[in-house]
Amino acid sequence: xxxxxxxxxxxxxxxxxxxxxxxxxxxxxxxxxxxxxxxxxxxxxxxxxxxxxxxxxxxxxxxxxxxxxxxxxxxxxxxxxxxxxxxxxxxxxxxxxxxxxxxxxxxxxxx
Amino acid sequence: xxxxxxxxxxxxxxxxxxxxxxxxxxxxxxxxxxxxxxxxxxxxxxxxxxxxxxxxxxxxxxxxxxxxxxxxxxxxxxxxxxxxxxxxxxxxxxxxxxxxxxxxxxxxxxxxxx
Numbered sequence: 001x002x003x004x005x006x007x008x009x010x011x012x013x014x015x016x017x018x019x020x021x022x023x024x025x026x027x028x029x030x031x032x033x034x035x036x037x038x039x040x041x042x043x044x045x046x047x048x049x050x051x052x053x054x055x056x057x058x059x060x061x062x063x064x065x066x067x068x069x070x071x072x073x074x075x076x077x078x079x080x081x082x083x084x085x086x087x088x089x090x091x092x093x094x095x096x097x098x099x100x101x102x103x104x105x106x107x108x109x110x111x
Numbered sequence: 112x113x114x115x116x117x118x119x120x121x122x123x124x125x126x127x128x129x130x131x132x133x134x135x136x137x138x139x140x141x142x143x144x145x146x147x148x149x150x151x152x153x154x155x156x157x158x159x160x161x162x163x164x165x166x167x168x169x170x171x172x173x174x175x176x177x178x179x180x181x182x183x184x185x186x187x188x189x190x191x192x193x194x195x196x197x198x199x200x201x202x203x204x205x206x207x208x209x210x211x212x213x214x215x216x217x218x219x220x221x222x223x224x225x
Binding site: 006009031041044090092097098099100101102103104 | 156201
C-alpha cells in the first residue's frame with residue numbers, strides 16, 4: 001500500500017535558525033497537504049500543493065512539491081517559539097480514496 | 112461556529128467494555144472520518160464516510176464500528192475495548208466528497224484501556 005515517510009522525526013533548533021522537514025511517498029501523488037499540531041492540540045491545515053514543482057509561501061514558511069510529485073518539503077526561515085509543534089504531510093495518490101499521513105516531524109525551538 | 116466537536120475529551124475503559132466516541136460537525140460537510148494517533152505513527156484512518164448512510168473502512172478498522180445516519184454526526188463505537196486501542200482519537204470533516212479540500216479536526220479524545 002501507499003506509504004508516506006517524513007524526516008527527520010525530531011528536530012531541535014535555536015530560535016532564529018532555519019528548519020526543514022521532508023516528506024516522501026512511495027507512490028506518485030495527485031496532491032499533498034501539510035498540517036501543524038501544537039503540543040496537546042489537534043492538527044490544523046496549513047496548505048495544499050497540487051502542481052508538479054509548485055512552491056507556495058506563507059510568511060516564513062515555504063512549501064514545495066517535487067517535480068515527480070513523490071516528495072515535498074516545508075522550510076521555516078528564522079524559527080520562533082510559536083513554530084513549536086509537529087508538522088505532518090498527508091498525500092493523496094491518483095484515484096486514491098483517502099489521504100495517507102506521514103508520521104510527522106516534531107520541532108522544538110529553544111529560546 | 113463550533114466546527115468539529117468531539118466528546119468525551121478523556122476516557123478510561125476497562126478491557127472488554129464498550130463505548131461510543133461522539134463526533135458532530137456544524138459545517139454541513141459531507142466527508143467525515145476517524146483517525147487514531149499513536150506516538151511515531153502519525154494519523155491512521157479507521158473509518159470514513161462520504162455522506163449520510165455511507166461508510167467505509169480505512170487502514171485500521173478492526174475493533175471499531177461506525178454509522179452515519181445524519182450529515183452532522185459520525186459516532187465511533189468500540190465494541191470490546193482492548194489495551195491496544197489506547198490512543199488519541201481524532202474526528203475530521205471535509206467539505207464535499209472530493210478530497211482536494213482541507214480537513215477540519217476535532218479536539219481529540221484521549222482513550223486509555225486498562
